[in-house]
Amino acid sequence: MACHIRCGVIKYRQVISLRMEYMMKKWRLAAAAALVAAFAMCLFLMLSPGSSSAQPLRLWYISGDCSDKALVSLVSDYNRRGGKRARPVSVQSFEDEAALGAAFETDMPDLLLCSHAKAVQLDSRAVLARFKTDADIWTRDVSGLEGVGEYFFPLGARVTVLLTDTAKCEAAGLPASWDSLEALLDTAQDYAASSGAPLIAADSYAAVFRGALLSLGADFDPAAPDARAEDYVKIYNALAQCAYNGGLSAAESLPGDLPCMLAQSTAVGGGLPSSLSASLAPLPEGGSDMRPAELLGIAVLHNENRNSNAAIAFIDWLCGREWLSKLALDSGLVPVSELDSASDSPLLELYDCGKLSFADTDGGAEREFDAQFRRTIELLN
Missing domain, CATH: 3.40.190.10 (Periplasmic binding protein-like II)
Known part of the structure; x- marks a missing residue:
C-alpha cells in the first residue's frame, strides 16, 4: 500500500514537472514572439517617412551653386518646424562637377540642386521622380520650361x-x-x-x-x-x-x-x-x-526605398512661402519665384523682366x- 502511494506521488510530481516545463516553454515562445513584434514595430517606425528618426532625405549640391550658409539655415529651419512626423533633410556639398559625378557612381541622393539643363539630362535617363505640386509661384521667364513644377523646382538664375x-x-x-x-x-x-x-x-x-x-x-x-x-x-x-x-x-x-x-x-x-x-x-x-x-533649382530623384510623400512634403514647404526667393538672393541668383521682401541687390533689375535667356551650355x-x-x-x- 505504501509502495502504491509513493509511486502515485512520484507520477504526480512528474506530471506537475512536465506541465510546468510546458508552461515555461509556452511563456518563452510568447515572450520571443512579443519581442519580435516589438522589434518589427520599432523598425517600421524608424523607416517610416513620417518619423523623425528615419533616414533623412539627402540633398546634394556643388559648393558655389548656392550659399552654403543660406542652404544649411533653410534646411535646419525645415527640420525644426517639421516636427516629429516630418522626414528630416540633410545636405552634402561637393567641390565640383567631377566630385559630384564620382559620388553618383556608387550612390544617389533624394534631392539634387543642379542646373535645369542637368535636370533635363537626368530625366532623359529616367532617374527623376515626377509629381505635381499646387505651387504656381514662378515667373514667366521659367514657368513654361520643360519639367518646371514637375521634376525640377527652380531656385534662381546665375548671370x-x-x-x-x-x-x-x-x-x-x-x-x-x-x-x-x-x-x-x-x-x-x-x-x-x-x-x-x-x-x-x-x-x-x-x-x-x-x-x-x-x-x-x-x-x-x-x-x-x-x-x-x-x-x-x-x-x-x-x-x-x-x-x-x-x-x-x-x-x-x-x-x-x-x-x-x-x-x-x-x-x-x-x-x-x-x-x-x-x-x-x-x-x-x-x-x-x-x-x-543658367537656371538652378532642385530636382527630385527616383528612389525605390523612399516614400515619395517625404520629398513632396519638403518641396511643398519650400514652395509654400518665399523661401526660394530668399535663398536665391542670399546665393547671388536672380530670383525666379515670388519675392520675399524688398532688396537693394542689382540682380533684382532682372527679376521677371523677360530679359533672361536660358540656354543649355x-x-x-x-x-x-x-x-x-x-x-x-x-x-x-
Missing part, C-alpha cells in the same frame, strides 16, 4: 556681374560704373598704360563672349566659334586689343585681386566685403538688354574655350 573694388578705382580716378563693354575695355587700356597692371579679370571669358554675342543677337558655340561672323570678330578684337595693351589678366584671379572682375553672380552669395560693389556686367554698344542665364566646351583664350591673352601680353 555675369561686374565686381568693383571701389577703393582701388577711386584711388586710380576711375568711374564707379561703365555704360558699355567697350567703355570698360577702353578704361582698362588707359589704366594699364598708366599703372603697368591689368584692370580686369574674368572667371570665364566664355561667359563674357556668350553675354556679349547674345546682346548683339548672335549665337555662341564655344566648341566651334564662327571666326567669320561679324559680331564674333568685333568682340574678339575688342578683347584682344585690350589684352595686347595689358588691360586684361589671363590669370584666374579672385574678387578683389584687381580693381574689376567679371564674375558669376554666385560670387556675391553670402555677401561681399565692404571694399567690393556689384553691378550687372556691361553689354556691347548697340546691343539689347538680353542676358544669358556645354561646360566642357566652355572650359576649353576659356583655357584657349587665356593662352591667347598671355601671348598678347
Whole structure:
C-alpha cells in the first residue's frame, strides 16, 4: 500500500514537472514572439517617412551653386518646424562637377540642386521622380520650361556681374560704373598704360563672349566659334586689343585681386566685403538688354526605398512661402519665384523682366574655350 502511494506521488510530481516545463516553454515562445513584434514595430517606425528618426532625405549640391550658409539655415529651419512626423533633410556639398559625378557612381541622393539643363539630362535617363505640386509661384521667364513644377523646382538664375573694388578705382580716378563693354575695355587700356597692371579679370571669358554675342543677337558655340561672323570678330578684337595693351589678366584671379572682375553672380552669395560693389556686367554698344542665364533649382530623384510623400512634403514647404526667393538672393541668383521682401541687390533689375535667356551650355566646351583664350591673352601680353 505504501509502495502504491509513493509511486502515485512520484507520477504526480512528474506530471506537475512536465506541465510546468510546458508552461515555461509556452511563456518563452510568447515572450520571443512579443519581442519580435516589438522589434518589427520599432523598425517600421524608424523607416517610416513620417518619423523623425528615419533616414533623412539627402540633398546634394556643388559648393558655389548656392550659399552654403543660406542652404544649411533653410534646411535646419525645415527640420525644426517639421516636427516629429516630418522626414528630416540633410545636405552634402561637393567641390565640383567631377566630385559630384564620382559620388553618383556608387550612390544617389533624394534631392539634387543642379542646373535645369542637368535636370533635363537626368530625366532623359529616367532617374527623376515626377509629381505635381499646387505651387504656381514662378515667373514667366521659367514657368513654361520643360519639367518646371514637375521634376525640377527652380531656385534662381546665375548671370555675369561686374565686381568693383571701389577703393582701388577711386584711388586710380576711375568711374564707379561703365555704360558699355567697350567703355570698360577702353578704361582698362588707359589704366594699364598708366599703372603697368591689368584692370580686369574674368572667371570665364566664355561667359563674357556668350553675354556679349547674345546682346548683339548672335549665337555662341564655344566648341566651334564662327571666326567669320561679324559680331564674333568685333568682340574678339575688342578683347584682344585690350589684352595686347595689358588691360586684361589671363590669370584666374579672385574678387578683389584687381580693381574689376567679371564674375558669376554666385560670387556675391553670402555677401561681399565692404571694399567690393556689384553691378550687372556691361553689354556691347548697340546691343539689347538680353542676358544669358543658367537656371538652378532642385530636382527630385527616383528612389525605390523612399516614400515619395517625404520629398513632396519638403518641396511643398519650400514652395509654400518665399523661401526660394530668399535663398536665391542670399546665393547671388536672380530670383525666379515670388519675392520675399524688398532688396537693394542689382540682380533684382532682372527679376521677371523677360530679359533672361536660358540656354543649355556645354561646360566642357566652355572650359576649353576659356583655357584657349587665356593662352591667347598671355601671348598678347
